[in-house]
Amino acid sequence: MKSALVPLAIFLALAGFLFAGLGLNPREVPSPLVGKPAPNFELPVLGAPGRRLGPIDFKGRPWLLNVWASWCVTCRDEHPVLLDLAQKKLAPIVGLNYKDREDDALRWLARFGDPFEATVVDAEGRVGIDYGVYGVPETYVIDRDGVIRHKHIGPLTPEIVERRLVPLLKSL
Amino acid sequence: MIRRLVTVLVAAAVAAVALAQDEAEDERFRQLAAKLRCLVCQNQTLADSGAELAGDLRRELREQIRAGRSDEQIVEFMVARYGDFVLYEPPLKATTLLLWVGPFALLALALGAVGWIALRRRRTPPAAQLSPEARAQIARLLGEEDAR
Numbered sequence: 001m002k003s004a005l006v007p008l009a010i011f012l013a014l015a016g017f018l019f020a021g022l023g024l025n026p027r028e029v030p031s032p033l034v035g036k037p038a039p040n041f042e043l044p045v046l047g048a049p050g051r052r053l054g055p056i057d058f059k060g061r062p063w064l065l066n067v068w069a070s071w072c073v074t075c076r077d078e079h080p081v082l083l084d085l086a087q088k089k090l091a092p093i094v095g096l097n098y099k100d101r102e103d104d105a106l107r108w109l110a111r112f113g114d115p116f117e118a119t120v121v122d123a124e125g126r127v128g129i130d131y132g133v134y135g136v137p138e139t140y141v142i143d144r145d146g147v148i149r150h151k152h153i154g155p156l157t158p159e160i161v162e163r164r165l166v167p168l169l170k171s172l
Numbered sequence: 173m174i175r176r177l178v179t180v181l182v183a184a185a186v187a188a189v190a191l192a193q194d195e196a197e198d199e200r201f202r203q204l205a206a207k208l209r210c211l212v213c214q215n216q217t218l219a220d221s222g223a224e225l226a227g228d229l230r231r232e233l234r235e236q237i238r239a240g241r242s243d244e245q246i247v248e249f250m251v252a253r254y255g256d257f258v259l260y261e262p263p264l265k266a267t268t269l270l271l272w273v274g275p276f277a278l279l280a281l282a283l284g285a286v287g288w289i290a291l292r293r294r295r296t297p298p299a300a301q302l303s304p305e306a307r308a309q310i311a312r313l314l315g316e317e318d319a320r
Contacts (some may be wrong), residue, residue, distance in 0.1 A: 129232060135212065
């Protein structure tokens, strides 16, 4: 009788693991960059020819880096959340316009609103590689010392902003 | 005339060396691209993937090979940005121990279980012989079944 319970126990354990696995998102790969200094860059500012911007300009205050593109469909879902977050004025949000066309990007911001303190242009995606970007949109929280404290892959939702970003930004 | 011949030969030699270098470079590129995972379509290598990011990372690979960086340096570059997950063969360390040892541990466990069951079977005595009365009863019952 007791030995008949062993396969059942094994089955239940396996089912438990598989069930837990259902809730995991395989696209969320932990970033090795969290806890490390944000990679440096100096990129042209969208719509402001001649102006360049980089992490150095934000030394001394926490800021957010949001990777977006006009061709990115989920960025559109995320956009109202960013506008809302910008309203809270917890930290400046810098847009990283990833592998996009400048005129498309400008039109997109004109149409949907501009939550960004500034948007920098990464037309070739090289800074994206330095930041380990693989799924636009992505959002990085960078502290006053220029260290990446959090990375969110995929669109931000109001829940994630309330539960994760706002407390984190308030603590920085 | 001779001078022209020499010029042609030297040019050919330079071209041959360049070609051989290109081939060595291509070979390194292929090997590296097959070792690295595309993070967009996670079950494909950089070599196989058609995703745009994979294309950018292949460009990065080529440039770094041309710049004379070693395979280790290039792999390090990728791991620093995308984590151990970019490697199809993750390094053996505390967090990946289960991944490396797990299947073998399970195999050992299963073999142990099979061996244990086999040993126990051998030790159990063969089923007791039926008594003549029992045999007679069986025959009777079966006979009745047949008659019906």
